Amino acid sequence: xxEGAGMSDQIRGMAVALRHWFxxxxxxxxxxxAGLRAPRASGLFTRKVKDRRFEVLSVNALPPQVVRLKPNSxxxxxxxxxxxxxxxxxxxxxWRWWFAWISVEMIARIGPDPxxxxxxxFILNDDSLQQLRVTGARWLASNPVRMDILxxxxxxxxxxxxxxxxxxxxPDAGRFESILRHPVLTILEAMSGEAGRISAAxxxxxxxxxx
Numbered sequence: 001x002x003e004g005a006g007m008s009d010q011i012r013g014m015a016v017a018l019r020h021w022f023x024x025x026x027x028x029x030x031x032x033x034a035g036l037r038a039p040r041a042s043g044l045f046t047r048k049v050k051d052r053r054f055e056v057l058s059v060n061a062l063p064p065q066v067v068r069l070k071p072n073s074x075x076x077x078x079x080x081x082x083x084x085x086x087x088x089x090x091x092x093x094x095w096r097w098w099f100a101w102i103s104v105e106m107i108a109r110i111g112p113d114p115x116x117x118x119x120x121x122f123i124l125n126d127d128s129l130q131q132l133r134v135t136g137a138r139w140l141a142s143n144p145v146r147m148d149i150l151x152x153x154x155x156x157x158x159x160x161x162x163x164x165x166x167x168x169x170x171p172d173a174g175r176f177e178s179i180l181r182h183p184v185l186t187i188l189e190a191m192s193g194e195a196g197r198i199s200a201a202x203x204x205x206x207x208x209x210x211x
Contacts, residue, residue, distance in 0.1 A: 008111045010210040011203065015108035018080060018206070021073035022101050024065050031058045061142035063098035064132060080209065083201035090145050096198060103199035112203045116196025123192040136187045146190070153190045 031037045037058040069077055084100045085092045103119050113119055123129060140146050 007207070007210060011112045011206045012108055014080075014206045014209060015104050015202075018077060019104050019108050021070050021077050022067055022104065023070050024067050024101060027060070027062045027064055027066055030066055031060075061138040063095050063139075065098060065101070066094055067097040067101040076209075080202065080205045083205065084198060087197070087201070089149075090143060090194070093143055095139055095142055096194070099195040099198045100202060102195065103202050106199070107203060107206070112207070113196075113199040114203050114207075116193075116198070116200040119199035120192040120196040123195050124188060133184075133188055136184060136191055139191050140187055146194075149194070150187060150190050153186050153193075 028037070032039045036054045038052075038055070069081070081100060084096050090096065099119070102122065103113065106118055106122065107113055110118065124133075140150060
């Protein structure tokens, strides 16, 4: 479906156009604007937060940026991004819009991502997202459905370790060792998996429009 430089270039061009209709604002900026957190120091003086009782509310489960479509975006954007609204399991939330924005940016820059591997690699490895990976539990806490997703990820991982235990004759105690030592890695794998599914879906929608 995505073979040929011509098709790839068309998809990139459509991603460039789609990127224009995203409105992206830093989450910290919105929190400060709402008066929920004091702004960072600038010189010797800082503005006071409106009410410090609300500072506790600035600890949130939001992604680094809040993303939405611009109010004047054309109807075609709704079709291209309909998988973000609902994939049959997860309803749209700020994280899914953030993943969509990253996906569209990546497709516009380096081309289609039909299997989601480009975005998955970015989420797991890019230096700019190190802080995000440290606080990966925020993604998990943002939607209870993700607990079910993570449970499936753990189950798959346990099955793999169990199979390896039998193949290599390892003691039963070893089958859960890697999971118990590195549970955060499983969260990040699940997070990158969601991002990858969104990127693949966006690529497929863009490909449909090029026919």
